Amino acid sequence: MVITYSADEIFEIAEEIERNAAEFYREAAERCSNEDAKKLLLEMSAIENEHLETFQSMRGKLSAEDGLSIFDPVGRSAAYLQTMADARTWEGRVNPTQDLTGNETAKEIIEIALEAEKEMVVFYVGLKDMVYFKAGKDKVEEIIIEELKHISALLKMLKAFG
Amino acid sequence: MSMPFNADEVFEMAEQIERNGSKFYRAAAEKFPAVRDILLGLASMEDEHEQTFANMRAELSGTELEEPIFDPDEQAQMYLRTMADGHVFDIKADPVETIASKDTPEEVLKMAIGAERDSIAFYVGLKDAVSNRAGKDKVDDIIKEEMSHIVTLNDKLKDLK
Numbered sequence: 001m002v003i004t005y006s007a008d009e010i011f012e013i014a015e016e017i018e019r020n021a022a023e024f025y026r027e028a029a030e031r032c033s034n035e036d037a038k039k040l041l042l043e044m045s046a047i048e049n050e051h052l053e054t055f056q057s058m059r060g061k062l063s064a065e066d067g068l069s070i071f072d073p074v075g076r077s078a079a080y081l082q083t084m085a086d087a088r089t090w091e092g093r094v095n096p097t098q099d100l101t102g103n104e105t106a107k108e109i110i111e112i113a114l115e116a117e118k119e120m121v122v123f124y125v126g127l128k129d130m131v132y133f134k135a136g137k138d139k140v141e142e143i144i145i146e147e148l149k150h151i152s153a154l155l156k157m158l159k160a161f162g
Numbered sequence: 163m164s165m166p167f168n169a170d171e172v173f174e175m176a177e178q179i180e181r182n183g184s185k186f187y188r189a190a191a192e193k194f195p196a197v198r199d200i201l202l203g204l205a206s207m208e209d210e211h212e213q214t215f216a217n218m219r220a221e222l223s224g225t226e227l228e229e230p231i232f233d234p235d236e237q238a239q240m241y242l243r244t245m246a247d248g249h250v251f252d253i254k255a256d257p258v259e260t261i262a263s264k265d266t267p268e269e270v271l272k273m274a275i276g277a278e279r280d281s282i283a284f285y286v287g288l289k290d291a292v293s294n295r296a297g298k299d300k301v302d303d304i305i306k307e308e309m310s311h312i313v314t315l316n317d318k319l320k321d322l323k
Contacts, residue, residue: 080309083316115276118283122312125286125305148241148287155244 005085007130011059013085014127017120018052021045024096024116034106037157041113044150051143058136077129084123107161114154121147169296172288173219175246179281180212186257186277194267200318204274204311211304218297238291245284271319275312282308 005013025045032038096116104112121144128140187205191198264270282305289301 076306076310076313079313083313118279121286122279122282122309125282126309144286145237145290148283148290149237151283152237152241152244155247159247 005082007062008059010081010085010127010130011055011062014055014124015052015059017123018048018055020096021116021120022048022052024100025113027097027100028109028113031100031102031104032106032109036160037106037110040153040157041109044113044153047146047150051146054139054143058131058139077126080126081123081130084126107158110154110157110161114151114158117147117151117154121151169222169292170219171246172242172291173215173222176215176285176288177212177219179284180208180215182255182257183277183281184208184212186261186274189258189261190264190270190274193261193264194270196322197267197271197318200314201274204314207307207311211307214300214304218300222296238287241287242284242291245287268319268322271315271322275315275319278308278311278315 022045025041025048029038029041029045032041096112099112100109124140124144124147128137128144131137131140184205187201187208191201191205194201260273261270264273285301285305285308289298289305292298292301
């Protein structure tokens with residue numbers, strides 16, 4: 001499969017993922033009555049906003065040429081990014097906030113967040129392969145590690161809920 | 163924090179994830195003929211991954227995971243331990259039983275996509291916790307193959323719609 005998205009578009013998707021995640025965590029915190037969970041969700045929202053800025057900055061540094069093509073356009077990561085980018089439209093799932101009905105328990109909110117974090121990790125693993133300048137790879141790796149920490153924190157919270 | 167994961171424990175868990183994966187795909191293939199060939203193909207790949215992890219485990223048996231470069235506070239090991247404690251991977255659960263409640267190929271494909279994503283999330287932590295000598299590249303290859311499984315499953319899901 002040859003990827004039909006440009007580097008610019010893939011970064012745009014990454015920005016959208018972070019914007020949605022920050023909104024989801026903020027919204028989830030507002031709906032959450034458990035104080036510990038609320039605090040965790042707000043902290044995560046702030047970190048997702050930082051990630052958004054990182055991706056915006058990286059996208060801004062792409063040259064016009066970078067924006068038109070992508071490294072390794074037929075590789076496995078490219079195929080994955082293509083599928084995930086397509087999935088946003090055919091499955092209509094663009095924002096985890098859509099999954100919130102307002103009737104969730106704190107535990108259910110954490111479970112939705114956990115699924116969203118895993119999706120982010122896998123998308124960024126593909127994205128990292130597409131970035132061919134080392135400084136950029138390192139930044140994506142830092143973001144992946146922060147998302148892994150989020151998964152750890154969410155799992156601990158789930159465990160506390162029993 | 164100091165509760166280092168033994169390499170044996172981590173790779174044993176990775177092997178079990180793969181074993182469960184192939185068992186799941188074979189049982190699902192039997193139940194849903196419409197997606198049989200794809201699922202049997204994925205089962206074979208999970209068998210190969212299990213063998214890769216078994217080989218890595220044999221080479222590293224008894225050693226501790228090396229200190230990850232990025233992670234002086236052992237965050238990667240803490241991550242793996244949290245992932246391993248049963249909330250994401252209940253490796254004792256029988257994968258065949260999880261299929262019993264699925265009535266359509268679509269349901270089983272969506273379930274498989276979720277399971278692949280869980281595996282990748284675990285292996286990304288695993289990759290960061292092992293050194294180049296221990297086979298970081300091999301873990302990376304397996305991550306990429308699991309990503310290609312998601313592509314395959316998503317494509318099939320689209321075909322069924």
